[in-house]
Amino acid sequence: MSKNKKIFLVLFVLFMLIMLWIGYDISQRTTFPGSKGNLKERISTEVETEKK
Template identity: 65%
Template sequence: MNKNKIVFIILAAIFLLIMFWIGIDISRKTTFPGSKGNLKERMAPTESSN
């Protein structure tokens, strides 16, 4: 392998690791919409909740 190919592989691996880390970070901070259940307040908001 020549030097350019090694540098490319290293940079690609670093990029993929960073993208994987960002994906894990975002997924920890959010909740899957289907896991919350269907609350009546969310289905039909009432006027008294102002």
């Protein structure tokens, strides 16, 4: 394997690891839209539980 191919392979692996890390980070900070239900009801129940 030539030196250029090794450098390209290392950069590709680093790029993919960074992209996977970013994707994982984003997925942990957000929720699936279908699991939210009715947003107005969620907000009102969250406010009520905070007051108790």
